[in-house]
Amino acid sequence: MREYLTQNEQPRQVFGDWGVHYRYTYGVAGERFFRELKDHGHLVASKCPQCGRRFLPPSLYCEDCFVEMSEYAPVSGPGTVHSFTVVHESLEETCLAEPIVAAFVTFEGVTGGLLAPIKGVAPQQVAIGMKVQPVVETARPTHSICDLSWRPA
Amino acid sequence: MAGKVAIVGAGYTSLRAVSPEASFRELVFEAATRAYQEAGITPADIDSVVALGEDYREGTCICDEYVPDQLGAVQKPVHTVTGDGVQGVGMAWMLLQSGVADIVVLEGHSKASNIRHPAHVEAMALDPTYVRPHGWNPLFVAGLEMRRFLHDSGVTARQAAQVAVKNKRNALANPLAAYPAEVTVEQVLNSQPLAEPLTELAVAPPADGAFVFVLANAAGRKKCRGRPVYVEAVTWISETCNLPTRDWGRAVYTERAAARAYEMAGLKNPAEELDFVEVDDAYTYKELQHLEALGLTARGQSGQMLERGTFDLGGQLPVNPSGGSLGCGHLHDASALRALWEAVCQLRGEAGRRQVPKARRGLVCSWRGVPTATGGVAILSRR
């Protein structure tokens, strides 16, 4: 037994794994958004009765006015790429064979926007300001945000 | 008010990529021993403790359990802030101003090397409904921010890369730093792309280490012998963490925190009145974005000023003389304490080869990292 560890083989590590996983409800507003997406293929926004702005994704409350939002309406028209990035690493920090083009897309007259991958276009051809259309997976839906992607408009 | 608040002791460990010979307790004990010795106090003098910690990074659920022993703070009023070092200073400042404590200890550490799947851990911070299910490496948030910042400000990717060159070079003069190096702009730009335009050398690599500070109000200072560095202002602001409604190009949290801090410290022309700044540089572009938000450059001018050498050691306004997180290593929330330690060294004139001549007042600007829009500003002075 020593006062100091001075050689490579001396330090020990103890492994630990939390061993839990999670199941998240979508919430009052999220339930509405994903029902509309599932049943009608719409993206719905909520409207603040105080400031009048429309929010995407919809929310139970306006984060500025702090009042309840209970009016929902579909968002129409093409979206605009506000920013995008090409992701090369997985969650395990390994190199992805096929990089993902992740884009944040906004809609005219709507506060906020949605994050989803742009598909069917080379990363070099994506630019800020580019118009895109939402594509909703209907063949094998997951009823999650993974059902949403963008294609050039 | 209980008089000015001062830092009277600053303790540290060296920073390194891995630290297998020391447990987190042993790292903190080393830093605390230094801080208390410098302040001339024993644990009996400590009225309250503020610690920084986030459970998923510590690997411990309710990580505040493991704070007191290594600080000699068993059975004291101890609490943890899940916030950065500037927020920690803020809590200490309020405890001291309220008079409930005269001497407060602030602790933060990182054992980032112990996390086996760091991207999985950081991804847990993403909204579980609208963002996380995509399964993207959370660096994508920084990639989106960087692209939009470059687009809005006109700063170029080369200029952003220059931040890594400067900071890693500054770190060569910092004995604590884990990642000092001479690198070129080309090396930064051509390193492995992670979330374009972000490349590997544009990201501050994680490091292990610990910092402990002793803070005191006027009554507390009577019990301490350490050379005081005064906290002239401390502010913290959170913008929304909700990615869809945030500003992707600007650091609005820093703009607001800075405005309050300048008012609190009575600064009219901060670019003239500050002798150096330590700003968060978790990613290269963040340094420039934060400098613009601090109002220390006109919007869109940070890149050109950097190229002109304004922010170099020896420039008009040295930025990250310590080497920043890019040069020292990223300690998560304790990164701001690394910056605070640099500010204390500079203001005491103890920064050695990195000393900014006649440093009288400095600023620390923090950010809690992706996906947050939370950060703080602290202004420190010699008098």
Next chain:
Amino acid sequence: MRKVAVLGAGLTRFMRRSLETGRELCWEAAAAALQDAGLTLADIDCVVLGTAPDAFDGVHLKGEYLLDGAGGKGKPYVRVYVGGGTGVFMVPAGWWHIASGAFNTCLIVAEEKMSPTQPHPQGAFNAIYDQFTERPLGVNLLWIFSLEMHRYMQTYGIPLETIAKVAVKNKKNAKDHPASQVAGDFTVEQIVNSEVMAYPVMRLMVSPVTDGAAAMVLASEEFAKRKGGKHVWVEGVGWNLDTSYWTNRDLAYPQYVENAARMAYKMARIKDPRKEIHVVEPYDPFAYKELHHLEGLQLADKGQAPRRLEEGFWDRDTTTGIPSSPSGGLLGVGNPIAAAGLMKAIEIYYQLSGKAGARQIRRNAKRGLAQAWGDLMQVGTVMIMGVER
């Protein structure tokens, strides 16, 4: 030290699993508190959030995730943390934001959404144990409580039936609480004969898994006076953290609770708490904890809280004793950890301002105390409120 007033409070229902996300729960409680105070978010200078481990909601940097629901957007916002003691600790934290002179108004919000954790929320608690010398044993949460309870019972010779009466009392009190999740009329036999979880802890002596949120608005004296009316004031705050080497401690007595209480009593200039505290909300995630804590709070001698219980000293309708957990506590109302602690502080506010409705105690209460506890059975948080006299 500036004086700090309570202007309003709000709660959500406490539920086994809520549809609402954590953010939505925060908003529901915070909006209710602002409404109670007659204020809007624009009147709030700063926000303090309390929530126990990230592992329940399953969100890292949970304070950041919850912030817009808690009203923190664009404001000085911070999450402070002392494990299970966090809920009551919101009051000390809000207090120093105002007492320091830094801010005039503070919204404090506490949230817990435990239901996302699978296979069971209890699993998240495994990682509270020491990662080197305890977790590899295959620990579970109930161990530490049953170990502490057994030591407490053994030291003072307390029968299981007496401890069960805490659950009977609190579940009954909770019948009048609008947030309550597990209220009801139970007999001592039902409690004692309920499923053995980890002896001596039986299923009905344990508070449930809960989702919920609570919020409170605090303000400086200047702000409160300008607003007018009679106010409840924060008179004392205390908190204390013991060693993390919990197996090295005396498990029969919560010294850290005593230390936290003494800090708060000193600030409130209380010399004899048994005379000067008129209503108390001690933390009761397990039945024995209420008794253990009443002793730590100096409201009963060591080992004597159970005897007082038998005498009815802690009953809600007592006129000579000190009503304890008139809300129904965690055993009756539910245990969304941080939110449950703040619910207890809120109960003191309701009792002192005469807003407790069917739960209003019969004693005329001028001063009350709420306390919480947590971590590895090592933290005590205390807050004392009083009305103008």
Next chain:
Amino acid sequence: MNTQLRGTSLREDDIRTGKALVTEWHPKIDYQFDAGTAVGQFLDGLKAGKIMGRQCDVCGRIVIPPRMFCEKCFRRNDRWVELKHTGRINTFSVSFVNWDASRRTTPQVPAVIDIDGTNPSMGILHLLGEVGQTLEEVLRRVRIGMAVEAVWKPAEQREGAITDIMYFRPVGG
């Protein structure tokens, strides 16, 4: 107070039947913790069949689990001390619940065991064994204050972990 509180309660069935939508997430939340100097060598000691504590010469305490500092005197403590393989039950529990809240038919008996040779007497968390298969049996055979001894894994199976001690059992069976 307002008695019309908000909050929408769900039943497990609402989720199972798709009445309420959910997403699942299976993260990799795992760690390789640095045991460092004190605990690292404590684990080495277990591998060698020894229970080691640390002594502080100022307060005289001999502590377990060991640390390289004395938290009371706030100084580097002084030496390693080999403790006995025996101790006394400070408290125990009879647990029928697993970590995930599933139930056990035969109980685990966790205990705080004050290890002989510490000063003042202080303990560690461990399990009791050879004490029965039912609640009644365990309560009949185990008492707080009872002397117990460590039962070790065979030397070749030890790996330098707290589980190198399989459990503690009453002294003399």
